[in-house]
Amino acid sequence: xxxxxxxxxxxxxxxxxxxxxxxxxxxxxxxxxxxxxxxxxxxxxxxxxxxxxxxxxxxxxxxxxxxxxxxxxxxxxxxxxxxxxxxxxxxxxxxxxxxxxxxxxxxxxxxxxxxxxxxxxxxxxxxxxxxxxxxxxxxxxxxxxxxxxxxxxxxxxxxxxxxxxxxxxxxxxxxxxxxxxxxxxxxxxxxxxxxxxxxxxxxxxxxxxxxxxxxxxxxxxxxxxxxxxxxxxxxxxxxxxxxxxxxxxxxxxxxxxxxxxxxxxxxxxxxxxxxxxxxxxxxxxxxxxxxxxxxxxxxxxxxxxxxxxxxxxxxxxxxxxxxxxxxxxxxxxxxxxxxxxxxxxxxxxxxxxxxxxxxxxxxxxxxxxxxxxxxxxxxxxxxxxxxxxxxxxxxxxxxxxxxxxxxxxxxxxxxxxxxxxxxxxxxxxxxxxxxxxxxxxxxxxxxxxxxxxxxxxxxxxxxxxxxxxxxxxxxxxxxxxxxxxxxxxxxxxxxxxxxxxxxxxxxxxxxxxxxxxxxxxxxxxxxxxxxxxxxxxxxxxxxxxxxxxxxxxxxxxxxxxxxxxxxxxxxxxxxxxxxxxxxxxxxxxxxxxxxxxxxxxxxxxxxxxxxxxxxxxxxxxxxxxxxxxxxxxxxxxx
Numbered sequence: 001x002x003x004x005x006x007x008x009x010x011x012x013x014x015x016x017x018x019x020x021x022x023x024x025x026x027x028x029x030x031x032x033x034x035x036x037x038x039x040x041x042x043x044x045x046x047x048x049x050x051x052x053x054x055x056x057x058x059x060x061x062x063x064x065x066x067x068x069x070x071x072x073x074x075x076x077x078x079x080x081x082x083x084x085x086x087x088x089x090x091x092x093x094x095x096x097x098x099x100x101x102x103x104x105x106x107x108x109x110x111x112x113x114x115x116x117x118x119x120x121x122x123x124x125x126x127x128x129x130x131x132x133x134x135x136x137x138x139x140x141x142x143x144x145x146x147x148x149x150x151x152x153x154x155x156x157x158x159x160x161x162x163x164x165x166x167x168x169x170x171x172x173x174x175x176x177x178x179x180x181x182x183x184x185x186x187x188x189x190x191x192x193x194x195x196x197x198x199x200x201x202x203x204x205x206x207x208x209x210x211x212x213x214x215x216x217x218x219x220x221x222x223x224x225x226x227x228x229x230x231x232x233x234x235x236x237x238x239x240x241x242x243x244x245x246x247x248x249x250x251x252x253x254x255x256x257x258x259x260x261x262x263x264x265x266x267x268x269x270x271x272x273x274x275x276x277x278x279x280x281x282x283x284x285x286x287x288x289x290x291x292x293x294x295x296x297x298x299x300x301x302x303x304x305x306x307x308x309x310x311x312x313x314x315x316x317x318x319x320x321x322x323x324x325x326x327x328x329x330x331x332x333x334x335x336x337x338x339x340x341x342x343x344x345x346x347x348x349x350x351x352x353x354x355x356x357x358x359x360x361x362x363x364x365x366x367x368x369x370x371x372x373x374x375x376x377x378x379x380x381x382x383x384x385x386x387x388x389x390x391x392x393x394x395x396x397x398x399x400x401x402x403x404x405x406x407x408x409x410x411x412x413x414x415x416x417x418x419x420x421x422x423x424x425x426x427x428x429x430x431x432x433x434x435x436x437x438x439x440x441x442x443x444x445x446x447x448x449x450x451x452x453x454x455x456x457x458x459x460x461x462x463x464x465x466x467x468x469x470x471x472x473x474x475x476x477x478x479x480x481x482x483x484x485x486x487x488x489x490x491x492x493x494x495x496x497x498x499x500x501x502x503x504x505x506x507x508x509x510x511x512x513x514x515x516x517x518x519x520x521x522x523x524x525x526x527x528x529x530x531x532x533x534x535x536x537x538x539x540x541x542x543x544x545x546x547x548x549x550x551x552x553x554x555x556x557x558x559x560x561x562x563x564x565x566x567x568x569x570x571x572x573x574x575x576x577x578x579x580x581x582x583x584x585x586x587x588x589x590x591x592x593x594x595x596x597x598x599x600x601x602x603x604x605x606x607x608x609x610x611x612x613x614x615x616x617x618x619x620x621x622x623x624x625x626x627x628x629x630x631x632x633x634x635x636x637x638x
Contacts (some may be wrong), residue, residue, distance in 0.1 A: 005406030046136075046315060047284045048165065048248040050178040052235055055094065055144075056259030059275045061225070065225030068201060070226045073233030074277070079250060082292045086361060087302045088341040089256040092264055092271030093348060097256045097304060099148040102127045102155075104323035106344065109453040111464050111473030112148035114347035116619035120150050120472035128308035129155050132175050134627045135317040138168035141177045145387045158350040166242070175311065178235050180228040185259035186410040187224045188217050191384050197222045198447035205270075206424040207262055209404050213390045221260060248286070249314060250279040261388045262407055266375070267343035267357040268425050269364050269417070276302060278329070287314055287330045299361065302328055303341050324453060340445045346457050350626040350633075351377040352595055354457050354492075355411075358446040362419045363435075365442035366415035366423060369458075369496045372529045374406045380629045403427075412534065413496055414439070451485055454478065459518045462466040462588045467517065484516060491519040495526030499533060508534075517550035542567055546575055551589040555579050559596040562603050569603075577607050587616035587623045594630035608634060 059070045063078035064629045090100040095116050096107040103125070107113040110121070129139040138241070140163035158167060165176040181187075198321050199215035202222070208214050234254060239245050254274040257263045263270040280288040291298050305325035312319045313330030327333050343357040382388050395408045402492065403426035416432075416439050417425040429435045456477045457465050467483070468476040477483045480544040491511050497504065511523035524545070527535050538560075544555035556574035558579075576597055582590035597604045597611070613628045 002216045008044070009538070024426070030175055039455055039609065046173045047281075047287065048173050048244060049137075049175045049311065049314060050165070050235070050239060050248050050250045052176065052232050052250065052252045054180040054182075054207045054225075054254050055254065056264055057225055057228070057254035057275070058257040058263065058270065058273050059182045060222065060258060061229075061275055064275060067204060068197065068222055070197070070222070071229040071415070073236065074252060074275075077232070077236065077279060078277050079249070079295045081250070081252075081294065082289065082296050082298055083619060084276040084278070084298045084300065084302050085275040085411055086299065086341070086359075087253065087274050088269075088272040088304070088305045088343055088359070089192065089254070089274050089532070090272070090342070091344055092256050092267050093145050095148045096257055096344070096346070096508075098144075098146050099326070100304040101282045101307050102129075102147050104128060104151065104320075104325045105474075106305055106324055106342070106388055106453045106455070107148060108344050108346070108455040109324065109474060109477070110149060110458045111456040111459075111461075111468070112475065113344050113457055115349050115460050116622040117148045117347075118150055118622050119148065119474070120153055122322075122472045122475040122478075125152075125474075126320070127151055127155055128311055129175070130253065131312060132315055133157065135312075136173065136314060137175045138165070138172040139176075140165055142179065151432060157328055160529070164514070165244075169411065173315075175315075177229075179255075180231045182227040182231065183221070183224040183254075183259065185381075188221050192533065193220055193221050193223070194497060195223060196226060200371075201339050202206075205262075206405060206426045208260075208387065209391055209400060211390055211394075213386045217260065217387045218307075218387060221258065246281045246283060248281065249284060252277040252278075261382055262375070265345070265348050265382065266380070267345045267355055267366065269359060269419055270341045270355070270425065280329075289329055289333065290297055300328060301336050301339055301341050301361070303336075306336075330451045339444065340442075340449070342446065342449050344455075344457065347376075347379060347461055347591070349379050350595075350629045351379050352461075352592060353377070356450065356455075356457075358449065360442070360444050360445075361386070361420075362418060362420055363438055363442060364415075364419060365439065365446060366417075366448060367443070367496070368411040368413060368415070369492050370525060370529075371411040371413050371496060372525075372531075374408055375411055378633055380633070386636065413498065414443070416442070435627070447489070448456050450489060454483065454485050455489075456483070458485070458492050458522075458550050459483060460521050460594055462555075462586075463518050463521055463550055464495065465586070465588055466550060466552075483518075487514075487516060488518045488522070491522040492525075492558055495522040495529060497526075498529055500530055501537040504538060505534065509538070509541065512538070512545065517553060519546075519549060520545070520547055520548060521552040524553060527560055528556070532563060536564070539564070543571075546571060551579055552592065555589065555592050558593075562600050573604060573607060576604065577610060580611055581615040582612055582619070583614040587619040587627065590616070590627055591630065594627065595616055598630065 051598040061070050062069045084434040089097045091097040099107040099112045111119050133137050139157050141159040142163040143161045149182035158568050165174040168174050187561045197219040197220040202215045202218040204210045257271040301319045309319040309323045309325045309327040310329050313327040313332035326336050339357050346357040355492040416429040454477050460555050464473050508523050511519050514520050541605045542557045543560050546554050548554050554575055558575040561572035562569045576593050579585045579589045
């Protein structure tokens, strides 16, 4: 029993007198940890696992070749570790990104890609800490959770600011997470702040205007990266002092790309790419990838959906079949099929969108399914960053030239970027004859992926919840009859094209009469994409759509009818007014209706005084702030 003692959290009562402790250690071969606690490593059969995570940070570290970064601790870890070059977080914002980590599934396959949603998990599905705990691990999380799914039963042994591997019972291997928030987007704009990095030396990407405000934000961002570098160093030193470094596999990574605007929230490489360092001590090298060597670089493509199955593989636990990731370490390690990574953007806080991205080692392909909406929709939280405000102001004043203008304009249908020649992703090659083969290959890879994971984003957030009827969306979405993925995806592809020829118009008309609500909703989007001249060809159909069984279709039709004026417009305004009430039609319909009312501007001014910040009694508190934000934005534009 003595050989299974642990330190400071093992709760072994021992005399604090140094002579007796040293005598005990000498007699029984145990080691002494911090504060004089007597400790002993667990059996070498299973490793401890330590995750050090930092928020809103891409690859802005010295070990990734960033000369502006001051990150000696992380760089030192890289010299002892394997550095992964191509790692995507699946989503470019925290909650869906963490959902991919905790489930091992793409959030869109669960209906959980929308920022701060809270959906039920399919029956029987467990999160990776639950599976690790069943396999004998003590799991601690210090301390952010922020998942878009509702867990079934306890997840962590301890998830709190006090959570620590040292609090585990005797003999338990640990899995411990320490999350560093110092680099979060909110810290970029916190004032007062004395800069450590020189703004004059900051690299301003091609999409940002080169102004003092932008340079200061970039410098302050790098200051925060230096701060989390120190925090990582402290945790690594703590592990070393406790005598556990030789028994612990260490991961260091970010939760998605950089927190600056057009990185965070956008599924470009800049919003999805993160650093990943993995240190494997010699006794567990058999669990490392074949390319492992201290200081080596891996070209392997790694996605956040791979992390959960990798943990289970390292722990010797079975990997559930429903997990969509590929283990990249341990006995279950595999190579990633055809070599693609996938990213997704859904609703971002109070703003609606649907973007999907795919990359290989060199190219990034982006498909915008709502190209009529600009990149830079007014998200309240994003606009609190000085860079966002000055960037938008300069655009409104006509003082910017491309590519700095792109973020505030309608999106192209497709985008293709060469990361080798254009790391800032500003030269769109989608129309390049030379790159047509690459475009088709990546487009096909993305479409295959969407079908494979049964991406629920194409059902729409309103429609998904309507049709799931209280069941877990991921459970409903598995049924091909309930969710005909091929049919819906084809409608979305048609809708997102700006073609106005008669054939495409007739296809939209056919989709408006579909028996599937998602297809009818995509027909509304298709008309929006093509503009008011095309909408005028659908007056009878749009009037009928105001009475559709789906709220998403009713709201979409109402927004199209209002600009036409007359009695139909008055009826459409009534539909929007009714659906803006979260207490009557639910929070998701309310968000869609309020967005429509704001886009209509003065044409919907008659509704402004009647809009109230009500609540959906059945909605999770995570969604409560979005309606009031939209109301404030609408009223602020009077």
